[in-house]
Amino acid sequence: MAEAILSLERVHTYIEQHHILQGVDLSFMPGQATVLLGRNGAGKSTTLRTIMGLTPASSGSITLKSQAIQAMKPYEVAKLGVGFVPEDQAVLYTLSVEENFRLAMLTENESAWARMETIFELFPDMKKFWRSKAGVLSGGQKQMLAIARAFVNDHDLLLIDEPSKGLAPIVVDHLIESINHIKNHTTVILVEQNFYMASHVGVAYFILDDGRTVHQGLMADLVHDEGLKQKYLGIA
Amino acid sequence: MTSQAATVGIQEKSGMDPKKLGVWTASVGIWFLPLLWIDPTTYAVLTVAGLAMGMLIFLTASGLTLIFGLMDVLNLAHGAFFVWGAYVGFSLLNALQKIGWVEGAGAAQSIGSVMLCLLAALVVGGIMGIVLEKMLVRLTYGSHLKQILITMGASLILVEVLKVVWSPNDEVVIVPQAFQGSWDVMDVIVTKFRVVAIVVGLAVLAGIQLVMMRTKLGIIVRAGVENKEVVETLGYNIRRVFTGVFCAGAALAAVGGTMWSIFKEQIHPAMGEENLIFALIVVIIGGMGSVTGSFLGAIMVGLAFNYVAYTLPPLALGANIMIMAVILLIRPTGLMGKD
Numbered sequence: 001m002a003e004a005i006l007s008l009e010r011v012h013t014y015i016e017q018h019h020i021l022q023g024v025d026l027s028f029m030p031g032q033a034t035v036l037l038g039r040n041g042a043g044k045s046t047t048l049r050t051i052m053g054l055t056p057a058s059s060g061s062i063t064l065k066s067q068a069i070q071a072m073k074p075y076e077v078a079k080l081g082v083g084f085v086p087e088d089q090a091v092l093y094t095l096s097v098e099e100n101f102r103l104a105m106l107t108e109n110e111s112a113w114a115r116m117e118t119i120f121e122l123f124p125d126m127k128k129f130w131r132s133k134a135g136v137l138s139g140g141q142k143q144m145l146a147i148a149r150a151f152v153n154d155h156d157l158l159l160i161d162e163p164s165k166g167l168a169p170i171v172v173d174h175l176i177e178s179i180n181h182i183k184n185h186t187t188v189i190l191v192e193q194n195f196y197m198a199s200h201v202g203v204a205y206f207i208l209d210d211g212r213t214v215h216q217g218l219m220a221d222l223v224h225d226e227g228l229k230q231k232y233l234g235i236a
Numbered sequence: 237m238t239s240q241a242a243t244v245g246i247q248e249k250s251g252m253d254p255k256k257l258g259v260w261t262a263s264v265g266i267w268f269l270p271l272l273w274i275d276p277t278t279y280a281v282l283t284v285a286g287l288a289m290g291m292l293i294f295l296t297a298s299g300l301t302l303i304f305g306l307m308d309v310l311n312l313a314h315g316a317f318f319v320w321g322a323y324v325g326f327s328l329l330n331a332l333q334k335i336g337w338v339e340g341a342g343a344a345q346s347i348g349s350v351m352l353c354l355l356a357a358l359v360v361g362g363i364m365g366i367v368l369e370k371m372l373v374r375l376t377y378g379s380h381l382k383q384i385l386i387t388m389g390a391s392l393i394l395v396e397v398l399k400v401v402w403s404p405n406d407e408v409v410i411v412p413q414a415f416q417g418s419w420d421v422m423d424v425i426v427t428k429f430r431v432v433a434i435v436v437g438l439a440v441l442a443g444i445q446l447v448m449m450r451t452k453l454g455i456i457v458r459a460g461v462e463n464k465e466v467v468e469t470l471g472y473n474i475r476r477v478f479t480g481v482f483c484a485g486a487a488l489a490a491v492g493g494t495m496w497s498i499f500k501e502q503i504h505p506a507m508g509e510e511n512l513i514f515a516l517i518v519v520i521i522g523g524m525g526s527v528t529g530s531f532l533g534a535i536m537v538g539l540a541f542n543y544v545a546y547t548l549p550p551l552a553l554g555a556n557i558m559i560m561a562v563i564l565l566i567r568p569t570g571l572m573g574k575d
Contacts, residue, residue, distance in 0.1 A: 052469055078471035090466050092459045094574075099455050106471050108452070149470075 003066075005030040005157060005187050006051070011060035011070075013043075013050045020046045022211035023060070028204075030156075033179075033188040035202030035219065037195075037233055043211040044191040045087060048159045052084050053077050065156070079106065083150030083186075087161040089142035093135030097126055097145060100134050104149040112152060119148045122178050140171035147178065157187045164194040176200045195233065199223050207232045270543040280424040282542045288430035290538025291437020292499060295492030296511055297518040297530040298444060299485025305461045305525020307478050309373055310380055313387040314489050314515065316394035317364055319508030321357035321490025322497035323402050326409050328353045329498075338412050346414030350432070353494050361490025362483045364394075369482040374475075391508070399505050406504040409497045429499055436495060440488065444527050457481060461525050513553075514541075517560050523573025532571055 007027035013020050021043050028034050036044045049055045051062060053074045062070040069077055078084070092100055101119075105112045120127040123144045129137060134145060143163050150158055160179070164172045172194065179188060179201050192198040198205070198219075205222055207215040209232055222228060271279055300314050329349060332338050337345040372390055376382035411429065418427040448454035459467045460477055468474050496511065497503045518537050522529025537556050545552040563571065 054465065054469065073473070074465075074468040075471050075473045078469055084469040086466065086469070090463065092462050092466060094462050095455065095459055099459075102452065103455050103459050103467070104470050153471075 003030075004028055004063075005065060006189075007063050008047070008051070009061045009063075011047075011050060011057045011062060013046055013055050013057050015046065015055055020055075020211055021050060021057070023213075024208065024211065025213045026206055026216075028157075028187060028189055030187050032203050033183040033190065033201050034204045034206065035198040036189065036191045036206050036208060037198060038208035039232070039234065040193075042208040044208055045161050046211075047208065048084070048161050048189070048191055051077070051159060052082065081153075081156040083153060083155035083158045085146045085150050085158070085160040085163065087165060087191075089139060089146055091134040091137070091142050091145045091149070093133065095134055096131055097129050097134055097137070098131060100145055100149055101126075101152055104152045106153055111154070115152055115154060119151060122181055123148050140167050140174070143167060143171075143175065144178065147175075147182070151182055151186075155186055157189070158182065159189050159191075161191045162193060163190070164192060164197045172197055195229075267539055270547070274543070274546065277423050278546070281426070282546055283539065284424075284426050284430050284434075286539035286542035287535065288427075288433040288437075288499065288538070289541060290535040291433050292492055292496050293511070293514045293518055293537060294437050294531050294534035295440060295495065296489045296515040297522070297534055298440065298527050299488040300515050301519045301522065301525055301527060301530045302457070302481050303485045304519065306457055306481050307373075307377070308380075309377070309387075309482075310383050311373070311387050311482075311485070312384055312512065313368060313391040313394065314485070315508030315510075315512030316391040316398075317361045317486040317489035317508075318493035318496070318511050319395060319503075319505060320364060320398060321361050321493030322503045322507060323398060323493075324357050324360045324490070325353035325494030325497055326407060326503055327402070328356050329410055329412075333410055338410050341413045343414040346412030349412045350415065350498065353498075354436075354491050357490040357494040358487045361493075362487035364490070365483040365486025366479060368486070369479050373482065374478075395505050395508060402505075404505060406502055409501050409503055411498055411501055415498070433495055433499055436491075440491075441527075441531050448527065453480075514556070517556050519570075521560050521563050521570055523567075523570030525574065526570070526572035529570055529572030 004027035008024050011021055011024045024043065024047055026036075026047070036047060038044050046055055050057050051069075053069070053072050053076070057070045060070065061068060064077070064080055064082065067080070069080065072080075074084075092103065095103065101116065102108065125137075125141050126145060126148055129141065134142065137145060147160065147163060150160075163175055163179070167175070176197055179190070182188065183201070188201070190198065190201055192201070199222075202219040205217060205219050206213055207228075214232065215228065270282075274282065296314060296318055300311060303309050303311050303314075329338055332349045332352065337349045341349065368387075368390060372386050373383065376386055415429045415432060418425050419431075420426075448458060456467060456472055456477055460474055464474050467477075492511070493508070496507070514537055518530055518533040520533075521536060522531070522533035536559060540555050540559055541552050544555040567573070
């Protein structure tokens with residue numbers, strides 16, 4: 001079995017006095033799309049934020065490509081090739097779409113602009129609104145921009161936090177299509193409440209509950225496991 | 237969804253509905269009001285003086301507003317950078333005087349002396365900014381109360397040190413020959429250095445806008461003003477950007493100090509705090525974090541100060557505070573502030 005691109009061992013994270021992650025163990029295989037599932041407040045988003053160093057782990061280890069990253073600052077983690085798409089369409093509203101992309105390009109070279117061509121094919125709206133402020137985009141377009149922005153650097157690993165939140169079903173379908181395209185090139189870790197989206201993107205899954213990893217397996221098995229879905233995800 | 241967004245985009249571009257146009261006309265028109273009681277020649281002189289004063293306040297305010305917008309830091313030590321810049325320029329002018337580059341100097345030498353003074357102030361201000369940010373301000377991110385206390389404290393110490401290094405008394409600043417005196421443009425007396433001040437102010441505005449709008453650094457800073465976390469997760473060390481902006485802001489304030497000292501032809505240790513009051517008013521009028529807002533605010537304050545000082549001298553500062561109050565009533569976030 002190949003070596004994991006990213007693994008978390010007994011990771012604990014506090015936010016102020018709250019003990020959010022209480023021993024999370026995860027490992028992600030390169031080239032695979034993995035979904036983190038669990039109820040609201042299970043610690044899924046905090047797990048992504050802890051990997052990025054935004055809410056640093058208080059104990060435990062996080063290893064990225066055999067390098068310990070648990071003590072690193074967010075910008076250092078990003079420079080190691082980790083793209084992060086935060087929840088709530090976190091694009092920069094006062095910047096134009098173009099500037100959002102330029103900001104995302106750590107090195108503005110030809111290969112970055114060549115990738116822009118692929119991005120334009122995948123997200124034609126980005127080209128259409130190239131000079132507009134990101135603030136005038138619709139919710140779905142903002143989410144596309146946030147994802148496409150993380151794609152521009154040819155990252156090895158992409159962390160995506162609840163991309164489907166607040167989006168219409170038809171937009172979610174487009175998102176699924178785009179992420180499935182992206183996952184051919186890069187390892188994707190997706191936090192998703194929308195089981196429809198999760199099951200159409202993820203190959204492997206982890207279930208978190210109360211800040212702990214409680215279950216893991218392949219998405220193809222989970223889809224038919226009604227008992228497990230009922231117990232941890234509240235879906236019948 | 238797409239077409240809706242497109243319509244919004246088009247509306248933004250065509251802008252200017254009649255109501256907005258009315259507001260703009262009124263806000264420009266109000267500056268011609270003093271013509272009712274001030275004769276046109278005096279009005280023109282006061283306007284040039286006001287513009288020059290506004291430009292110089294802008295030099296201090298631009299840094300202050302950027303530091304606040306990006307770092308959410310209220311820097312009350314900004315006046316100290318200003319006054320140190322003024323004294324560095326003063327000393328350098330005295331030194332240059334000995335080699336005949338100030339009084340009795342030719343045009344090239346005069347311009348050279350002023351350039352050297354501005355450069356020296358820029359360097360000294362920049363270094364002071366870096367040291368202060370790394371030593372003190374860094375410890376207070378997130379707490380406005382701590383920032384106010386610590387930058388106020390730093391300011392007091394810096395001004396006391398200045399009194400020890402130079403003197404606690406007023407000093408006369410010698411003005412390079414080419415910038416002494418004034419031009420007579422159709423009976424309007426235009427003091428030469430006021431024109432220099434206006435040119436320098438416009439150049440700084442253009443420079444800041446160029447960097448902010450056309451460079452990657454500018455994109456990073458504007459993005460940081462909006463959302464620091466996103467900038468950080470895209471791979472930029474926001475702390476280093478903070479230090480850089482603080483350094484640039486301090487350097488601009490010091491340049492403002494040097495310009496002010498030559499403008500007023502005299503300096504004293506309390507001039508930093510006096511200027512800081514104007515700069516704070518300007519930053520609040522313009523909207524915290526907006527450079528263009530600060531520029532408009534500075535022009536307004538400079539003009540109002542001069543018109544009122546001519547009509548009713550004791551009310552000059554009060555009038556500016558009133559402008560600030562009125563603008564805050566109409567637009568609580570300032571002219572160009574974010575909602």
